[in-house]
Amino acid sequence: MPLHESGYDRRRLRQWLAGDARADGVARRDMLRLLAAAGLTAAVPTALAAPAAAATTAAAGIVKPVPEDWFTIRGTNAETKFPSLAGTGYHTPIDHFFVRNHTSTPVLDAETWKLTVWGDGLAREEPVEFTLDDLKRFPATTRSAFVECAGNGRSFFTTQQGQPVTGTAWTLGAIGTARWKGVRLAEVLRRAGLTRHAVDVLPRGLDAEYVTADGTNLGHVRRPLPLAKALDDVLLAYEMNGEPLPPDHGHPVRVLVPSWVGIASIKWVGDIEVAAQPLYSPWNTDFYRLFGDAYPEGGSAPLTHQTLKSAFELDWNASLPAGAEHRLTGRSWSGAGGVVRVDVSTDGGTTWRRARLHDAPCRAGWVRWSTDWRPATAGTYTLLARATDTTGRTQPEATVPNTQGYLFDAVVRHPVQVG
Known part of the structure; x- marks a missing residue:
């Protein structure tokens, strides 16, 4: 386990033991890993019971503390309160950065993580694998960019315009700007054997499969990118504001698609399909299109750029x-x-x-x-x-x-x- 992750685990464990965080949404095996990393397994009750005092700085499915002065909890998500950004500088501090989860934050081991690149848009039939160390051997690129949920501001359709809509009732805090460091996706695709037949690139996350309210399993969160965008300014980011990505923001590697809706910036990326034909997923067919009286019956084209x-x-x-x-x-x-x-x-x-x-x-x-x-x-x-x-x-x-x-x-x- 890298030193930075071990240090993070020790910090999180101390907060949990002190009652400043709780283990909701963290699998037992992951909590035991945190305990082992700190050498404190014997000091914690076997049942992993929550502290007696109410935890006010944690949320189910989110690893980092989310104090109420900085965040509004919305289900599995944490919205940044804009007043908390006053005086924080251009880049959003990691501890203030909003969290958008479809399920819950996975705790992944950077040492065993691998990125698999595969598909009929590559010159070779067998998948190509990259470790984190492999990615760090590529020339590094640093880019400042915001990540923003496509539904940011959603609540104002109802409160300001009187129109009912579905989805998380964000105000304006589902956005954060950070300095991201990583490798250009274009470099990785070319190393994997990209061919002129490729048209779409589909990153897929390693968080739990997403199950809708009616019980439909949609699988892992994934959303295709057109090849032109993938080869333009997209990063496979492994650092955020000069630090390794924390779990809630995609550790160990996430996709960063500057200026596009946040769903394109897949966190915890585990594999990327490169296809010689257009690809689809629920996240660019059922979701993240515009439906309604002002739009075609099948909805608008899939959302790309964020708005103003x-x-x-x-x-x-x-x-x-x-x-x-x-x-x-x-x-x-x-x-x-x-x-x-x-x-x-x-x-x-x-x-x-x-x-x-x-x-x-x-x-x-x-x-x-x-x-x-x-x-x-x-x-x-x-x-x-x-x-x-x-x-x-x-x-x-x-x-x-x-x-x-x-x-x-x-x-x-x-x-x-x-x-």
Whole structure:
């Protein structure tokens, strides 16, 4: 076991023993591995009973602590609270980074992990295997990029537009930006024997098979990429913000598809099929298309680029004193182009002022921004932030609805109380 993983395991075990985390969603064999790594197997009850004190910083199926000051738990997911990002810098700290799980976080051993590349889009019939050490022998590439769930902002279809949708009721915190290090997927595919007949590439995760509410087993999470995208800017990432990937974010290796919807960035990747014909999975047929009255009967094309959004680093219904100067801060991002302008309104959209941008535009990243505001009188105010990107697109007042609540991009109405 690599030193970094052993250190992580010891840290997690100490938190569990202290009552700061619990073992929900962690298989017994994985907990025993943590105990053995720390040399403390005999010190823990055989039944692995939860500590008597309620654990307030852990969630079922998620390994890292998710303190309520930083996260909102949504089933098997943890949404980052945007106010917690204020002052954290451009890259989202790993301990603040949101978690999107279809099932639960697997605890994988980097020493025994292998990536299998196979399919009729390769020159050889037998699969090709790569260890983590093999990947690290390739030239390394570092790239800053956000990962964002396609349903980020979904709750506003209902709360702001009055339209019912299905899926996790994210507000705006299902996004994080990190500095990723790894090997270009193109390099690995070429080493595996990519041929001119290849058209699609299908990464598959090593998390548990996904079973729907009606009992249908959809298998491991997987979603195909067109070859052109796979050969462009996609990484097989093994580091995040200068550290080895933690379990919740794909340890030991994940796919990173910059600027695309998060489902494309498969975590815990175990195999990649390279095919000479188009590939499909439930995650680009039943899910991650747009369905509804405004779309064809079979739905839109599979989702690719993320959309345009803005968020304040401020509590919902925050209380602010009247007559005082406040520095409003936030972040805006787009999957289609870098954000070049952010306008802010403090009166519900009657008037707008241009915010100061603190980062250069970047297609796969976000910009931090700020503006000063001195509310003269007490009352309820509605704040709005509206971004424009390098394609010339500006956030609209409303988003065309779709039944699964993807790609909400309208300006969000953020209430505050001034007293």
